[in-house]
Amino acid sequence: MQNILVTGGAGFIGSNFVRHLLREYPSYHVVAYDKLTYAGNLKNLLEVHDEPRYRFVRGDIADKHSLAQAIREHNIDTIVNFAAESHVDRSILEPDAFIHTDVVGTYVLLEAARQFQLERFHQVSTDEVYGSIPEGFFKEGDPLEPNSPYSASKAGGELMVRAYHETYGLNTVVTRGSNTFGPYQYPEKVAPLFITNAIDDEPLPLYGDGRQVRDWLYVEDHCSGIDLALHRGAAGEVYNLGGGNERHNIDVTRLILRLLGKPDSLIRPVADRPGHDRRYALDCARLRALGWQPAWGFEAAMAETVAWYRQNEWWWRPIKSGEFKAYYQQQYGQRLTAG
Numbered sequence: 001m002q003n004i005l006v007t008g009g010a011g012f013i014g015s016n017f018v019r020h021l022l023r024e025y026p027s028y029h030v031v032a033y034d035k036l037t038y039a040g041n042l043k044n045l046l047e048v049h050d051e052p053r054y055r056f057v058r059g060d061i062a063d064k065h066s067l068a069q070a071i072r073e074h075n076i077d078t079i080v081n082f083a084a085e086s087h088v089d090r091s092i093l094e095p096d097a098f099i100h101t102d103v104v105g106t107y108v109l110l111e112a113a114r115q116f117q118l119e120r121f122h123q124v125s126t127d128e129v130y131g132s133i134p135e136g137f138f139k140e141g142d143p144l145e146p147n148s149p150y151s152a153s154k155a156g157g158e159l160m161v162r163a164y165h166e167t168y169g170l171n172t173v174v175t176r177g178s179n180t181f182g183p184y185q186y187p188e189k190v191a192p193l194f195i196t197n198a199i200d201d202e203p204l205p206l207y208g209d210g211r212q213v214r215d216w217l218y219v220e221d222h223c224s225g226i227d228l229a230l231h232r233g234a235a236g237e238v239y240n241l242g243g244g245n246e247r248h249n250i251d252v253t254r255l256i257l258r259l260l261g262k263p264d265s266l267i268r269p270v271a272d273r274p275g276h277d278r279r280y281a282l283d284c285a286r287l288r289a290l291g292w293q294p295a296w297g298f299e300a301a302m303a304e305t306v307a308w309y310r311q312n313e314w315w316w317r318p319i320k321s322g323e324f325k326a327y328y329q330q331q332y333g334q335r336l337t338a339g
């Protein structure tokens with residue numbers, strides 16, 4: 001493993017992972033391959049711009065010609081696939097791009113991996129493929145019961161990864177990560193949306209009763225978990241990757257407000273998300289047996305994240321004033337008026 005194609009490398013977790021690989025593995029060459037959708041941003045990769053072992057290629061994972069060219073040109077031996085449409089609310093408004101990228105794109109990548117006989121294919125998946133669990137913890141062998149177009153498309157892509165291992169013997173590995181937060185997360189997701197809204201004294205639109213539970217994972221811990229599974233995970237295996245920080249949304253919201261010194265009166269209960277999963281929770285014994293454990297506590301990681309958004313308005317202000325405005329109006333306009 002020397003030349004790694006990180007697809008979706010200009011997104012939130014992908015760009016953190018590109019930095020992680022370049023820092024941890026001085027002999028690796030890393031190519032970030034990204035379509036630069038609304039969520040992809042070359043500013044996320046500024047820190048590695050001058051690194052000679054790093055290259056950026058603009059391309060769609062569903063475009064087999066562009067993909068083949070990148071693999072050939074950079075002598076790629078490994079793919080780590082982060083590329084996805086990643087936001088549940090957008091998948092409810094418009095599922096089309098989710099099928100294109102998360103299902104078809106994953107298939108096209110797998111075909112390329114097979115054709116070029118790559119050493120390893122890592123699929124970055126999500127705990128959302130299981131659906132909701134009222135109590136207890138999901139294990140890797142549990143049935144997949146996704147409830148949103150996003151999670152269904154991720155499950156579709158992931159099952160194709162399984163098929164390529166079983167059918168063609170491709171050396172695959174899958175991680176199912178839980179809700180991730182940290183620097184460079186597009187401000188449509190709840191943590192950066194609420195942090196940046198609160199900085200501007202704008203309302204925080206909390207869906208339903210705010211008692212939904214997510215298991216929060218700091219992006220650096222997500223990257224170290226992917227790293228370990230990529231290098232040490234068994235071929236064809238799936239690994240749950242959760243922070244072990246189950247929190248109600250309302251409590252996450254209050255923590256963010258407390259860290260910013262803003263009042264709880266900014267919280268605005270609004271109409272719930274359709275098909276909203278109540279609770280996610282993961283049993284991560286399999287990955288822990290390989291030696292993984294999170295380095296960050298939840299409160300400290302959220303404090304770090306809040307501090308980053310406070311210090312990096314240059315990064316998020318242009319995003320929130322661009323395409324995002326139309327999306328925000330479509331997603332929240334009526335909700336906020338009615339709420």
Ligand code: NAD
Nearest residue numbers: 008010011012013035036037039040060061084086177180
């Ligand atoms: P993101 O939306 O920030 O980044 C996705 C990146 O993929 C963007 O840079 C985008 O330009 C790129 N992309 C989209 N379609 C593409 C295409 N067709 N071809 C090439 N590039 C394309 O997402 P993220 O939060 O960083 O998530 C990364 C991966 O991790 C996704 O696969 C997601 O399902 C998974 N995941 C995310 C979380 C989370 O909480 N954010 C949790 C678990 C798993």
Ligand code: TYD
Nearest residue numbers: 088179188189190191205206207212214249
């Ligand atoms: P999100 O960040 O969209 O991640 P996911 O849906 O993939 O878990 O949302 C996290 C939780 O926060 C989820 O239960 C939905 C809730 N949420 C709100 O209450 N208000 C919001 O504006 C958003 C974006 C999410």
